[in-house]
Amino acid sequence: xxxFTAEHKPADIVKVFPKASDLFKKRxxxxxxxxxxxxxxxxxxxxxDAEEVLSELNTAYEKWQQEDHQITDWDRVPYGELIDHIVxxxxxxxxxxxxxxxxxxxxxxxxxxxxxxxxxxxHRLYHDFKVDMEEHLxxxxxxVFPLIKEYENNPSAELLQQISDANGGLExxxxxxxxxxKQMREITNDxxxxxxxxxxxxxxxxxLAELESNTFQHVHLENNILFKRLQEAN
Numbered sequence: 338x339x340x341f342t343a344e345h346k347p348a349d350i351v352k353v354f355p356k357a358s359d360l361f362k363k364r365x366x367x368x369x370x371x372x373x374x375x376x377x378x379x380x381x382x383x384x385x386d387a388e389e390v391l392s393e394l395n396t397a398y399e400k401w402q403q404e405d406h407q408i409t410d411w412d413r414v415p416y417g418e419l420i421d422h423i424v425x426x427x428x429x430x431x432x433x434x435x436x437x438x439x440x441x442x443x444x445x446x447x448x449x450x451x452x453x454x455x456x457x458x459x460h461r462l463y464h465d466f467k468v469d470m471e472e473h474l475x476x477x478x479x480x481v482f483p484l485i486k487e488y489e490n491n492p493s494a495e496l497l498q499q500i501s502d503a504n505g506g507l508e509x510x511x512x513x514x515x516x517x518x519k520q521m522r523e524i525t526n527d528x529x530x531x532x533x534x535x536x537x538x539x540x541x542x543x544x545l546a547e548l549e550s551n552t553f554q555h556v557h558l559e560n561n562i563l564f565k566r567l568q569e570a571n
Contacts, residue, residue, distance in 0.1 A: 340395050343380060343387050348372030348561035354398050355408065358553065364390060365522075369556035370508075370515040373565075411562045416489040419563055420482045427555035428474050434548060435467045441541040449538060453531065455524045462524075463545075466517040470552075473510045481507060485567065497570065504564045511556045518549045 341350055347368035350357045361368045366379050380387040411419055446460040481503045488496040522528060528546040530539045 341376075341391060341398065343377035343391065344375050346373055346375055347379075348557060350376075350394070351557060352412070352561070353408075354401060356397065356401055357394060358550070358557075360390075360394055360397060362550065362553065363527075365519070366390075367515070369553045369560060370512045372557065372561055411558060412566065416563070416566075417486050419558070420485060423555065423558055423563070424478060424482070427551060427558070428478065430551050431470055431474060431555075434544070435471065438541070438544050438548060439463060439467055441537060441544065445538050445541050449535075458524055459521060462517050462521050466514060466521075469510065469514060469517070473507070473514070476503075476510075477507065485563070488567075492570075497567065500567055504567070508560055508564065511560055514552060515556065518552060521545060522549065 341354075347357070347361055347366055351361070351368050351372070358368055360366075364385070365383070366376070376390075377387070379385065380390070414422075442460055442463045446456040450456045450460075481500065484496060484500050484503065488500060525542060525545070528542040528549075530542045534542075
C-alpha cells in the first residue's frame, strides 16, 4: 500500500499505519466502531475536503515509512496471544484508570460546575461510560474470551456460533462506548481546557484524551481484527 485513497477503509489504514489513528481522532473520523466503511462515505457525510485529508494522511505515512518500525501483524497472531495483549494492555489500563479518573471528573464538576455547566453533562457521560465498560470487561473476560481460546484449541461450528452470538452484544457495547466518548470530546471542545482551568482541570482533560485513545485502539483490535477473523472463519 503506497498511497491511501478515498476507497480505503479507516480500519485497514490503521492496521498498516497505526499513527493514522491520531489524524482520524483529530478529524473525528471513526476507525474502530464504524471503521469498516470507505473513507469516501465519511467525506461525503461530514462534508470534508477529501483531497486535503488524503494529502495530510499520505504525507504523514510517507514520513513514517522512512522511520524504523516494527508492526505486529495482528491478523496472523494466534487468538490467545491477541486476547492476552488486549487484556494485559487495554483491559488493565481501564481497570487502573476508570476509578481515579472518575474522581477527577467529579472533583472538577464539584468545584467548577457552576461556572462551566458542561461539566455536569461530562460527569454523567463519564460515569455512564465507566459503568458500561466495567460490565463489558467482565463479560469479555469471563464469558467470551475463554470461548475463543477454547475454539482455538478445539474448533467446532457449535463453539463458533456461541462466540458469534456473544460478539453481537459486545460490538453493540463498543458502539455505545464510542458514542459516549464522542460526546465527551464534543462538549469539552476536543478536550481543550479553558484558559482559566486549574491544574486538576487540565489533568482531567489530558487523561480523558488518553482514555479515548486507548479505548479506540482497544475496540479496533476487537472489532476489526479479533471478531472479524472469527467471522471469516465461519
